[in-house]
Structures are given as C-alpha cells and as structure tokens.
Amino acid sequence: MGKRIVGLTKDVDLAKLYNLDEAVTLVKKCATAKFDETVELHARLGVDPKQADQQVRGVVSLPHGLGKTKKVAVVTQGEKQRDATAAGADVVGGADLVDQISKGFLDFDILVATPDMMKDLSKLGKVLGPKGLMPNPKSGTVTMDVGKTVKELKAGRVEYKVDDYGIIHVPVGKASFEPAKLAGNVKTVMEALIKAKPSSSKGIYLMSVTLSSTMGPGVKLDPSQKY
16 A cells, blocks of 8 residues: 555544544545545445346436536437437437447446437447446336436436446445435435345345445445435
C-alpha cells in the first residue's frame, strides 16, 4: 500500500465490523483526494453465480441520487421519442441513432430502448456489449415506458449484478454527501439486496459488506445489522 493509504488506515480498524453511521463517518474522513470521490458498497454474497437460479441482479432508485447526472440515450420511434425528450434524455433517435452508434458514437452513459428497436441494436453487440451499454430487460433498460425510465435514471437509479466471484459492486453517492444521505442510500441498496436473495441460496447470504471511497480504504460493515 502507498504511504497515503497506510496513513488513512490508521483511522480504520481493519478487523472491526462497524455500524452504518460509524462506517459512513470513516469513509468520509478517509476521502482526502483532490476530487469528490465516489462511495461504493461491495457485498460478498453466499451464492454460486454459476447457477442460473442464484443470479442476483436488479435495479434500485437511490433516494438521494448519485451526485452526478448520467447521460442517457434512447433508441425508439414515434411518440416515444417525444416522451424521452420530455423526460430529459440527452440523445434521442431511431434508426438514425443506431447508425450513429454503429459508426462509433458512444457519448452516453446509459442506453435505453423500446422492444421494437432491439432487433436493430442486437447487431451492435460487439460495440455495446464490452462497454456494458447493451439495453437489457433485466436492468430495466428495454422498456415501453421510456419517460419514466429516463427520469429514474437521471434521478439516480443504479443497477446491481453479482459478478463471477459472488460480489456486488454498487455506487451509493459522493464523499461530499451529508452522512445521513449516504447512509440512506446504503440502506436502500442493502434492503434491495436482501429482498433479492435467491430462494435456492442456503446458509449465510451476506458474507461481508464493505464501504469505501474511490481512493480510500475499505470499511467493513456489520452484515447482521438491521437496514
């Protein structure tokens, strides 16, 4: 570890399981970079990601947002284009936008599409897939209700998905957030994860939960506490 991290870890007991308020306070204290660090939650779950019935994936709307507005692009047709524009989408189009993307246009963070446009977008799997931008029904980005979806994404809706190691990584805000707002976002994510527990998952579900900022050390949360 670098000298900076070593210095910061003096404030963190790496063997202790902190309650949420304590953890948030420590994470904010350790976020000393010259930019507003993102705070992330990392939860190791007692699931086997290789089993189809133990996949943990979903979306959750953070009550206090993420502190950063994401660029949302929408591929749709007709009246749905007007709905997307009215909801605040940054880029809206149909076949023309699909053509732009095929030529390298990727100036957006999230891509939303209506089901009727997925046939065209599916051809761009090699372009969108590696960047995690391909719309997916499971993440709520393939939908007919583009207006509502755009508003939620702009307000701070985030996707969570267990990785190959059984770990969930979710942004929960910025280090500049008030402690209560960070804690509120963490609680909302934890409630969603607990609710998403697969029925086929046996034994301990929340193996470990850690909160950290972009450049700061991890602070372990007590996974048994009520959220």
